[in-house]
Amino acid sequence: MLRDLCPALANKTYFNYGGQGPLPTPSLEAITCSWKRIQELGPFTNDVWPYVAKEIQATRSQLAKLCGVTPHRIALTENVTTGCVLPLWGLPFSEGDRLLISDCEHPGVVAACIELTRRQHLAIDTLPVKNLRHGANDQATSDSLVLERLEQHLKPSTRLVVLSHLLWNTGQLMPISAVAKALSHHPQQPFLLVDAxxxxxxxxxxxxxxxxxxxxxxGHKWACGPEGLGGVALSERVLVEANPTLIGWRSLQNEGHLQNNQAELFHHDSRRFEVATSCVPLMAGLRCSLELLETAGSQQERLSQIRQGSQKLWNQLQQLTGVETLLNSAPAAGLVSFELPQGPPAPDVVQQLGNDQLWIRHLEDPICLRACVHITTEEQELNTLTTALKQLACKGEPSN
Structure with a gap:
């Protein structure tokens, strides 16, 4: 079992996969083996470059397969933020264009959009989705409301829409494909940026x-890979219309002979948004983690298992006095967000649970607590968390 391969799960009850997943031992060993191989070949020799090229190609191909796109549409990045921001800043904006950003986006992406609007004299509108609290049992209603609000808040000058696939705070699943279809009918055909x-x-x-x-x-969250490696899938029109932003030797078609013609200076595919030297051994670790996940079942089979756990936890929380779940029915995935209105402040709850090696996290907007259920989560862990929360919730209740 994958769980048995993760040392981080042996001595704690862990519900923070949405922050960072535990690294399986085989993945760590793959990283170490890759590092040793590079040193054997020489870190900067003619012998090492074929090995590095093979690692990059294998990683790009595996990520492309998972995303259902061709490899030339995948850029390798360090994390989600760089994957969002580097192509974002290269999009062809004009003064007066507007960005429509959901009210559930991560601060790192929102801050980048704010600075972009300041520099290029753009404007920001808000797409309200935070108060949509429909779980898996009423996903169709949620999807319909998202599209309705999208239509209401799109303006003639909207040039970009920013919307996460799975909201990191409430756990609501967004209808990305339907949103993309709606945008295709807009006169501006706004670009769609998705935080995944x-x-x-x-x-x-x-x-x-x-x-x-x-x-x-x-790769370092639900994929249980190492931190410092991720990717971004780019559309063909981004590859055609967007310019590179943060530029380095990996952005260039030929680093040894720079062309005066900008059209020939940079790669024409996703590599134009890659920058410079990255940690190659991490690629072996991420591929190993992804392969371990595949041995545990297909994507749909793993999601079904995650849902079983998150729905069980959601149901248990529903039975607790003093605990309120954010979603009004069981989650569509593994994020279970909730509040203790009469209990201790959320940061104190996290610390008190952590004192017993039970780890969840608190969020600021909306203020709540979040537990993440993965395929490695055991039923007994759900019971342990529920029992602990019951005790904390009771602390805030007035005595008779």
Whole structure:
């Protein structure tokens, strides 16, 4: 079992996969083996470059397969933020264009958009999805409301829409393909940027990745890979219309002979958004983690297992006095967000649980607590968390 291969799960009850997943021992060994091989070949020799090229090609191909796109549409990045921001800043904006950003986006992406609008004299509108609290049992209603609100908040000058595939705070699943279709009928045909931090390696992503213009993900969360390596799937029109932003030797077609013609200076595929030297051994680790996940079942089979656990936890929380779940029915994936209105402050809850090696996290917007259920999560862990929360919730209740 994958769980048995993760040392981090042996001495704690862990529900923070949405922050960072545990690294399996075989993945760590693959990283170490790759590092040793590079040193054997020489870190900067003619002998090492074929090995490095093979590692990059294998990783790009595996990520492309998972996203349902061709390899030339995958750029290798360090994390979700760089995967979002580097192509974002290269899009062809004009002064007065507007960005429509959901109210559930990660601060790193929102801050980049704010600075972009300041520099290029753009404007930001908000797509309200935070108060949509429909779980898996009413996904169709949620999808319909998202599209309705999208239509209401799109403006003639909207040039970009930013919307996560799976909202990192409420756990609501967004209808990315339907959003992309709606945008295709808009006069401006706005670009669609999707933060896939919580969806990649948890829910099937091919349909959404193919439909998006920028679909950025990381390997260190639900994929249980090493931190420092992710990717972004880019649409063909981004590859044609967007300019490189942060530029380095990996962006160039020929680093030894620079052309005055900009059209010939940079790669014409996703590599124009790659920058410079990255940690090659991490690639072996991520591929190993992804292969371990595949041995545990197909994407849909793993999601079904995750849902069983998250729905069980959601049901248990529903039975607790003093605990309120954010979603009004069981989650569509593994994020279970909830509040203790009369209990201790959320940061204190996290610390008190952590004192017993039970790890969840608190979020600021909306203020809540979040537990993440993975295929490695055991039923007894769900019971342990529920029991601990019951005790904390009771602390806030007035005595008779």
């Amino acid at each position: 931090a919580q969806s990649f390696a948890q829910v099937p992503v091919q349909e959404a990745a193919v439909a998006s213009d920028i679909y950025a993900f990381t």
